[in-house]
Amino acid sequence: MVRKTISMPDEMERWVKSRIKSGQFNNDSEYFRDLVRGDKEKEMAKQQLTTLLQAAEKSGVSQKSVTDIWEVAEKNSSDG
Numbered sequence: 292m293v294r295k296t297i298s299m300p301d302e303m304e305r306w307v308k309s310r311i312k313s314g315q316f317n318n319d320s321e322y323f324r325d326l327v328r329g330d331k332e333k334e335m336a337k338q339q340l341t342t343l344l345q346a347a348e349k350s351g352v353s354q355k356s357v358t359d360i361w362e363v364a365e366k367n368s369s370d371g
Contacts, residue, residue: 297323307319307322310322
């Protein structure tokens with residue numbers, strides 16, 4: 292495992308210590324690993340959304356009416 296040394300303002304250090312004191316994390320390392328995991332998940336979700344939006348844009352304008360789209364949506368929601 293790699294070791295990192297970071298610098299931060301006192302206010303941030305107090306925040307980190309308060310998160311540890313709350314009992315949610317055992318130490319600084321756990322807290323920072325959790326932050327990195329969350330950032331990674333957020334970035335992956337953002338990339339997936341971008342891919343979906345690009346595919347939707349490339350697919351063009353639907354030939355279905357709004358009523359047709361609602362009917363399909365209602366059918367799908369009642370099937371689940």
